[in-house]
Amino acid sequence: MALFQIAEPGESAAPHEHKLAIGIDLGTTNSLVATVRSGIAVVLNDDQGRPLLPSIVRYQADGRIDVGYGAHTRQAVDPKNTIVSVKRFMGRGLKDIAHVEAMPYDFVEAPGMVKVRTVAGVKSPVEVSSEILKSLKARAEAALGGDLVGAVITVPAYFDDAQRQATKDAARLAGLDVLRLLNEPTAAAIAYGLDNGAEGVYAVYDLGGGTFDISILKLTKGVFEVMSTGGDSALGGDDFDHRIFCWAIEEARLQPLSPEDGRLLMMRCREAKEFLTINPEAPITARLATGEMVDIKLDVATFAEIAQTLISKTMQPVKKALRDAGLRVEDVKGVVMVGGATRMPQVQKAVGDFFRQEPLTNLDPDKVVALGAATQANLLVGNKTGKDEWLLLDVIPLSLGLEMMGGLTEKVIPRNSTIPTARAQEFTTFKDGQTAMAIHVVQGERELVADCRSLARFELRGIPPMVAGAARIRVTFQVDADGLLSVAAREQTTGVEASVVVKPSYGLSDDEIAGMLKDSLEHAKDDALARALKEAQVEAQRMIEATAAALKEDPHLLSVAEATRIGEAIEKLRVATAGDNRRLINIAMDDLGFETQEFAHRRMNQSVNRALSGRKVDEISMGEKT
Amino acid sequence: MDLRSDHFALFELPRAFRLDVAELDARYRNVQGQVHPDRFAHAGAAERRLSMQWATRANEAYRALKKPLERAKYLLHLAGHDVQAENNTAMPADFLMEQMEWREAVMEARGGGDHHELERLHNRLRADLDRRYAELGELFDVAGDLDAATDCVRRLMFLEKLLHEIDDALASLEE
Numbered sequence: 187m188a189l190f191q192i193a194e195p196g197e198s199a200a201p202h203e204h205k206l207a208i209g210i211d212l213g214t215t216n217s218l219v220a221t222v223r224s225g226i227a228v229v230l231n232d233d234q235g236r237p238l239l240p241s242i243v244r245y246q247a248d249g250r251i252d253v254g255y256g257a258h259t260r261q262a263v264d265p266k267n268t269i270v271s272v273k274r275f276m277g278r279g280l281k282d283i284a285h286v287e288a289m290p291y292d293f294v295e296a297p298g299m300v301k302v303r304t305v306a307g308v309k310s311p312v313e314v315s316s317e318i319l320k321s322l323k324a325r326a327e328a329a330l331g332g333d334l335v336g337a338v339i340t341v342p343a344y345f346d347d348a349q350r351q352a353t354k355d356a357a358r359l360a361g362l363d364v365l366r367l368l369n370e371p372t373a374a375a376i377a378y379g380l381d382n383g384a385e386g387v388y389a390v391y392d393l394g395g396g397t398f399d400i401s402i403l404k405l406t407k408g409v410f411e412v413m414s415t416g417g418d419s420a421l422g423g424d425d426f427d428h429r430i431f432c433w434a435i436e437e438a439r440l441q442p443l444s445p446e447d448g449r450l451l452m453m454r455c456r457e458a459k460e461f462l463t464i465n466p467e468a469p470i471t472a473r474l475a476t477g478e479m480v481d482i483k484l485d486v487a488t489f490a491e492i493a494q495t496l497i498s499k500t501m502q503p504v505k506k507a508l509r510d511a512g513l514r515v516e517d518v519k520g521v522v523m524v525g526g527a528t529r530m531p532q533v534q535k536a537v538g539d540f541f542r543q544e545p546l547t548n549l550d551p552d553k554v555v556a557l558g559a560a561t562q563a564n565l566l567v568g569n570k571t572g573k574d575e576w577l578l579l580d581v582i583p584l585s586l587g588l589e590m591m592g593g594l595t596e597k598v599i600p601r602n603s604t605i606p607t608a609r610a611q612e613f614t615t616f617k618d619g620q621t622a623m624a625i626h627v628v629q630g631e632r633e634l635v636a637d638c639r640s641l642a643r644f645e646l647r648g649i650p651p652m653v654a655g656a657a658r659i660r661v662t663f664q665v666d667a668d669g670l671l672s673v674a675a676r677e678q679t680t681g682v683e684a685s686v687v688v689k690p691s692y693g694l695s696d697d698e699i700a701g702m703l704k705d706s707l708e709h710a711k712d713d714a715l716a717r718a719l720k721e722a723q724v725e726a727q728r729m730i731e732a733t734a735a736a737l738k739e740d741p742h743l744l745s746v747a748e749a750t751r752i753g754e755a756i757e758k759l760r761v762a763t764a765g766d767n768r769r770l771i772n773i774a775m776d777d778l779g780f781e782t783q784e785f786a787h788r789r790m791n792q793s794v795n796r797a798l799s800g801r802k803v804d805e806i807s808m809g810e811k812t
Numbered sequence: 813m814d815l816r817s818d819h820f821a822l823f824e825l826p827r828a829f830r831l832d833v834a835e836l837d838a839r840y841r842n843v844q845g846q847v848h849p850d851r852f853a854h855a856g857a858a859e860r861r862l863s864m865q866w867a868t869r870a871n872e873a874y875r876a877l878k879k880p881l882e883r884a885k886y887l888l889h890l891a892g893h894d895v896q897a898e899n900n901t902a903m904p905a906d907f908l909m910e911q912m913e914w915r916e917a918v919m920e921a922r923g924g925g926d927h928h929e930l931e932r933l934h935n936r937l938r939a940d941l942d943r944r945y946a947e948l949g950e951l952f953d954v955a956g957d958l959d960a961a962t963d964c965v966r967r968l969m970f971l972e973k974l975l976h977e978i979d980d981a982l983a984s985l986e987e
Binding site: 566603782 | 823824839841842843844845846847848849850853854855856857858859862863864866867868871872874875979983986
């Protein structure tokens, strides 16, 4: 029977059935893609052998889009259409973005997220990011020679819900199946932890191009437990460039610069910063469009002074994260350095002084996040590595709360709660016959709603009319393993499910995403329906394989009649999947889902029982096979 | 045991206040190792949903049992005893008076930037808390006196909050 030719999940039947999974570090300055080959995580280079892809996208009038080095070389001549550091705009409104005045873009304030007007039209940060992801996806497909099963994409641990959602939307737009959004410091810890086989408490200090993250993790027996996390999602290497830039303008006594000259000088300042990593002095020279010549020198002592404030700004979140974890400096066994900006000797010294130990820098700080992401992606698709499997328990970085009377917040889910997590809160009506209620969800630690980030406004409708205070509306907030929030509401006394209307304050609605997908597909002369059919077929195939594997593993959990019904449902789905009617495939998937619901419950109960009885599942299944 | 089990049953632990925290940690990790969404990242939608429910449930149970005050509140909740939030009117006057004295001492030390005094207050309070938790163990697991346990838990809620304030004061001095 064809059913039993399929391998169990996580047990590759043959080497060629190795599933292609990638890890992507979608960085502010540079992005990378990595995969696990023959058990080792490697960064995939471009066709010229370069590992990094500059996170720069240039839109041209004829519709062409340059990504990476091509866009990088044109940024000084075409700054308005060349978007750099787009990560800083993800899930952000115009008022949230620092140094707007120093940026050459034509910003468009849109409801939710800021957009940029280019020669190719108005682009949202999600679209710009998806171009970077598409480029990395193409690179991976070319290198691996096949369809990708899925990707792990990293985000700063300190990213809030809107920023995470925007990242996931960008991946969807790029046609990537996101296995998980993984926090960057956690990814780095995976890359380090597995290599060194270390146990204990680790701090990950991650200073990237545009974001700063600190995470405190505990490694015990293959479990990565994030104890606390903190940071600043608007502080990074870019800010050091900006400080040098301000210094240079003053030093060279320059008048306000054109966008082109501004970008040129900014590039020179960045180069000077990198030069100072191993040299005592860096020249900053640039011939401006005005004919003016900038020719100044920046020495290490001056730079150290310039950098001082920014570096000390990173130490506050470090202290807070330690406190949240209930730990002291001396409890930390090692400090992992991540992000290109940690190459600055001034940063390494400050971190070393604080933790009273040499920070770990043996993995390339530019690559470590991508390598960890690839390692996790490989685990998530079920490719066996030969090493023990590990488990990752991550946390939500910022508290989720609700707006109460008087503009005050009430915390529903506190920061550093292990995810996935859920909390329920009960509300009541304050007027007779009231049938609707507005709920405002915010994220942040401050007491006033105005000081927190507005995530979403929900309107509960369809509450049965009752006297004031009689209705009991239970609102459940669920945060999934990607750190994303969803909300459900139910009126308790009557059991009526109140409809939830979600108005995301930031981020895109499903309709907007669908619209963009349609646009991009039309652009590529593709067919949206064909793509939807393909997606349904892939999902159906996945379901057939998973069910078949489950049947093989746990036949004892089903009666003969139940097994027969499931077998029939599989066969129906198989037939439907071979055809091209998406509706039939979806119906068959629903049917199979219905038939296997109870089976899935029993399997989960069984595995929990086994976990608690202290026996290893491996031993049990070995025993049953013989 | 299933999704609807109580927190103790979920980890197959006896329903008691005194608890081997290392054992709880190990069981929690074992359960998460089986049900966590990362184990089902590539499974079908139904299994992914189920896995999220289970992992959420395991996190909720772990959080409720890990810390002694939460565990005590949960035990009282299971027994149908209402702890109520920190309600001043329910507390005896001498306890409230003592609380005010503590608060004044903390505010004074904080205002004067007296790190040493705050440390001393922290240690004194910590010792007091430990003593009360030991007493709570007797009340729950030996005497089975839930009324006395409720009273003890109410006091502990005040004291834990106070400890938190001292730690905040210490943290603000360090910055």
